[in-house]
Amino acid sequence: MVALLALVILSQAPAPAQPPTPAQLPAPEQVALPPPGQGAPELVPQLPVATLTPATHELFERIKRRVAQVRIIESRSGTKSSIGSAFFVSAEGHAITNYHVVSDLVLHPEDYTAELVQDGQEPVPVKLLDVDVVHDLAVIHLGRQVPDFFQLLEKPPPQGTRLFAMGNPRDLGITIVEGTYNGLVHDALYDRVHFTGAINPGMSGGPSLTGEGRVVGVNVATMGNQVGFLVPVDNARALLTRALAAKPEDSTPAALLDSVRKQLLEHQEFITERLLATPLPQQSLGPYRVPGRWMPFLKCWGDTPHDPEAQYTATSYQCSSEEDLYLSSDHRTGAVSYSHQYLSSTKLGALRFSALYSAYFSSDPSVVDATRDDVTNFRCHSEFVSSGGLTLRAALCLRAYKRFPGLYDLVLRAASLPSNTQGVDTSFMLAGFTPENALKLARHYLEGLSWTK
Amino acid sequence: MDEVIFLEVIEGDAVHARHRLERFPVTVGRGYGNDVILDDPKVSPVHLRIERTEEGGLVVRDLGSRNGTFRMEPWARLAEMSLAQDARVMVGDTVLRFRGRSYPVPEALEAEAPVGPRQRIFERPQVFLGALGGAMLAALLSSYLTRYDKTDLGELVFSMLLPTAMTLAWAGGWSIASRIARRQFYFRAHGSIGSLVLLGMLCIPGLMLVLSFSLAWADRRQWLGLLCYLGLIGWGLFWHLRYVTRWDARRLGAIVTAIVLGLGTLIQAQEVLGNEEFSYSLSFPRALLPASFRIMPAASVDEFFGEAAELQRQVDELAKEK
Numbered sequence A: 001m002v003a004l005l006a007l008v009i010l011s012q013a014p015a016p017a018q019p020p021t022p023a024q025l026p027a028p029e030q031v032a033l034p035p036p037g038q039g040a041p042e043l044v045p046q047l048p049v050a051t052l053t054p055a056t057h058e059l060f061e062r063i064k065r066r067v068a069q070v071r072i073i074e075s076r077s078g079t080k081s082s083i084g085s086a087f088f089v090s091a092e093g094h095a096i097t098n099y100h101v102v103s104d105l106v107l108h109p110e111d112y113t114a115e116l117v118q119d120g121q122e123p124v125p126v127k128l129l130d131v132d133v134v135h136d137l138a139v140i141h142l143g144r145q146v147p148d149f150f151q152l153l154e155k156p157p158p159q160g161t162r163l164f165a166m167g168n169p170r171d172l173g174i175t176i177v178e179g180t181y182n183g184l185v186h187d188a189l190y191d192r193v194h195f196t197g198a199i200n201p202g203m204s205g206g207p208s209l210t211g212e213g214r215v216v217g218v219n220v221a222t223m224g225n226q227v228g229f230l231v232p233v234d235n236a237r238a239l240l241t242r243a244l245a246a247k248p249e250d251s252t253p254a255a256l257l258d259s260v261r262k263q264l265l266e267h268q269e270f271i272t273e274r275l276l277a278t279p280l281p282q283q284s285l286g287p288y289r290v291p292g293r294w295m296p297f298l299k300c301w302g303d304t305p306h307d308p309e310a311q312y313t314a315t316s317y318q319c320s321s322e323e324d325l326y327l328s329s330d331h332r333t334g335a336v337s338y339s340h341q342y343l344s345s346t347k348l349g350a351l352r353f354s355a356l357y358s359a360y361f362s363s364d365p366s367v368v369d370a371t372r373d374d375v376t377n378f379r380c381h382s383e384f385v386s387s388g389g390l391t392l393r394a395a396l397c398l399r400a401y402k403r404f405p406g407l408y409d410l411v412l413r414a415a416s417l418p419s420n421t422q423g424v425d426t427s428f429m430l431a432g433f434t435p436e437n438a439l440k441l442a443r444h445y446l447e448g449l450s451w452t453k
Numbered sequence B: 001m002d003e004v005i006f007l008e009v010i011e012g013d014a015v016h017a018r019h020r021l022e023r024f025p026v027t028v029g030r031g032y033g034n035d036v037i038l039d040d041p042k043v044s045p046v047h048l049r050i051e052r053t054e055e056g057g058l059v060v061r062d063l064g065s066r067n068g069t070f071r072m073e074p075w076a077r078l079a080e081m082s083l084a085q086d087a088r089v090m091v092g093d094t095v096l097r098f099r100g101r102s103y104p105v106p107e108a109l110e111a112e113a114p115v116g117p118r119q120r121i122f123e124r125p126q127v128f129l130g131a132l133g134g135a136m137l138a139a140l141l142s143s144y145l146t147r148y149d150k151t152d153l154g155e156l157v158f159s160m161l162l163p164t165a166m167t168l169a170w171a172g173g174w175s176i177a178s179r180i181a182r183r184q185f186y187f188r189a190h191g192s193i194g195s196l197v198l199l200g201m202l203c204i205p206g207l208m209l210v211l212s213f214s215l216a217w218a219d220r221r222q223w224l225g226l227l228c229y230l231g232l233i234g235w236g237l238f239w240h241l242r243y244v245t246r247w248d249a250r251r252l253g254a255i256v257t258a259i260v261l262g263l264g265t266l267i268q269a270q271e272v273l274g275n276e277e278f279s280y281s282l283s284f285p286r287a288l289l290p291a292s293f294r295i296m297p298a299a300s301v302d303e304f305f306g307e308a309a310e311l312q313r314q315v316d317e318l319a320k321e322k
Helices: A002-010 A048-052 A056-066 A099-107 A233-245 A253-276 A350-362 A435-446 B125-145 B153-182 B187-214 B220-242 B249-273 B301-306 B308-321
Strands: A067-074 A079-088 A094-097 A112-117 A124-132 A137-142 A162-167 A175-184 A193-196 A207-209 A214-224 A227-232 A282-285 A288-291 A299-303 A313-320 A325-328 A331-333 A336-344 A379-387 A390-400 A408-416 A422-433 B005-011 B014-021 B026-029 B048-052 B058-062 B069-071 B076-078 B080-082 B087-091 B094-100
Touching: A056 A067, A056 A162, A056 A175, A067 A099, A079 A099, A079 A162, A094 A233, A099 A112, A099 A124, A099 A137, A099 A253, A099 A325, A112 A137, A124 A233, A124 A253, A137 A233, A162 A214, A193 A214, A214 A233, A227 A233, A253 A325, A253 A422, A253 A435, A282 A313, A282 A336, A288 A336, A288 A422, A331 A422, A336 A350, A350 A408, A350 A422, A350 B125, A379 B301, A379 B308, A390 A435, A390 B301, A390 B308, A408 A435, A422 A435, A435 B301, A435 B308, B125 B153, B125 B187, B153 B187, B187 B220, B220 B249, B301 B308
Parallel strands: none
Antiparallel strands: A067 A079, A067 A112, A079 A094, A094 A137, A112 A124, A124 A137, A162 A175, A162 A207, A175 A193, A193 A227, A207 A214, A214 A227, A282 A288, A299 A313, A313 A336, A325 A331, A336 A422, A379 A390, A390 A408, A408 A422, B005 B014, B005 B094, B026 B048, B048 B058, B058 B080, B069 B076, B069 B087, B087 B094
């Protein structure tokens, strides 16, 4: 159960990179799970569309056999280590779920197996056919015919459509939850449908459908308080098409791992192209110009804390994709973030300001989660660099992915040498890029720093 | 054997008691009727006798003691043994050695050139006060410069007085050692040495900071810092011990060097030999000083990113290790 909670919490939009400052930014709503039973059905707006749909209990009766619980079985203990939901999409027994539900099967095929439990029936082993790590989807296959399965919706419904999310929240049995379709999340790095309704841990991989029983999206994450997210059904359809066309050897553990690697490579190529095709806007911080909001998917926040006791002012400015890709419960990738600190003081002398400035430069931004099995330690190269009329003390750090050769995390840290008693310090973090792309982006970023006067 | 021999009671390597034997026979044992009395509970009241033979030699004869008399080389129980120069026997737990007057002893060791008493520089009052004052000033400055919040006078004074008090206590400890070993306190000398070591300890971090920033050092800074600290500790230890012991300078130097090298090895062994722990930490120098301190030229952006290939090679190497 604990593992399951973590799964869903962690598959949320991540917190922005913490600024290396005591200052607290008005963080975007943090992911927190609502306590069980904290539903607020009266908050769901009464829309005319809702009156067109059949009664929920009739709908549920009709489709409950199309949804099942996925159990990930750890072979040594012989029991479930995490759970999720899945739904059938073909008569041959193909079902769709989330990648994060079955990630253990991809990364540790020797230690984990999966089984599907339908209401009141014995568990049946299932095989993992294909995954889409970028959209957090997976296709599993039950080795027999199923009588009943879902149709996927062709066209997105209008905003406000009454939807029904299904799944097995917290191992309590198959349930149905009413909610509303609220379109795609704006300016997101990864396409997500905003679903206003209660999605809870364990419902991951379950469907959200219209009143006619057509699937609109796959339950994937929640921010609590009725803010839920779905993977758009188009991505699920694409993956299903691919899985149906695939040969048996494409679903061996090695082939799946290689497929994940290719998807990550393709994805970072796509982000790199998008970023490089967009001119990097500049933002003023004191007399410095620093990289501003590069693309809409980056969310930027800033603040200058006012402390009457402080001998200096520190202005922070940080941008982050606020989203990443789930590889395993403790390894994330596919994130872009950067932050700046502008420090100035009229009260400190040059040497004391240097001590302050060094202390700020000594704290690093947080990087994406990973363990010893996933990545190496960082190695850094540091030098004085002159760029844009500034002399910087800069450091470039890399760490390699162990399971996915060719992918790296990069951190670029740079601080202008203090001029009188002011300076700007910046960090840039990329997770899951090839060195070529990461360096291109880092270089572009570093050249975005300059002195205005 | 000579007419006069010496019976020596040996303890470890040293002679515990020495008896001059002129008239024979001589009896040895725990009883008060003996010529040589041994306070060893395993020695019999009348244990052995040393007699002169007709030929003029000497023999040791066991007088039926309970625990017996043993010759040392080769180890054997004896009833009778004729004495040679430097012969050793064991009775109970006691080793006895016999030497005649003709036993040769080595030449006297050469002493360092004798010098008249002279005052070393550390013993001058002005040196002591100057060193202590310098250390106090350095403590004050380093505490002021490394803090960037509002100046707090109380904290500043405390950060100056604490190391001063510690130095004086340190000097006091060494003085007591000097008093015990050399019957003189030498407090001023120990105070000057302690203050100078403290001054060095306070200056090294600043010096390293400036050096590593100016020359853009990354790894070398750590090694040079360690070397400076060890050198300073070695110097302090040498002079403190100089006032405590009467060893000659070369011997003392060798001992101090061994201690300092051992300490350095101990500190570094873990780091050099241990496995690298997994962490997210980025290790590169963080010092930022005003631009005028910089000596190393700045690289161009091209040169900076040119180093990335080497980084990639290093992390690929790590990834292979698993």
